[in-house]
Amino acid sequence: MTRFYAPEGSVERRGLVLAPMAVAGPALRIGVLDNHKDNALLLLSQTAKRVASRFGATASYVAHKPNAAIPAEEAVLARLADEVDLVLTGSAD
Numbered sequence: 001m002t003r004f005y006a007p008e009g010s011v012e013r014r015g016l017v018l019a020p021m022a023v024a025g026p027a028l029r030i031g032v033l034d035n036h037k038d039n040a041l042l043l044l045s046q047t048a049k050r051v052a053s054r055f056g057a058t059a060s061y062v063a064h065k066p067n068a069a070i071p072a073e074e075a076v077l078a079r080l081a082d083e084v085d086l087v088l089t090g091s092a093d
Contacts, residue, residue: 028057031084035068040091048088060084
């Protein structure tokens with residue numbers, strides 16, 4: 001027997017509020033949080049260099065976490081918060 005389902009229901013729309021972006025230029029500091037996936041550090045650090053080059057910013061800090069399955073330590077997050085304005089992180093398989 002074949003069953004058909006009609007996806008009916010309400011659609012909820014949520015407004016998103018983006019964090020204010022730091023001004024691009026030499027004062028903008030870009031960091032990387034490496035999650036140890038294959039080639040993540042290479043991808044993220046090269047992306048950081050290109051973004052820095054395009055906007056006249058500085059790629060200034062690379063942090064690491066043991067693996068993608070666990071969050072970064074509070075000390076790593078605190079250092080990123082203190083030392084950079086923009087963090088590039090995450091990569092998929």
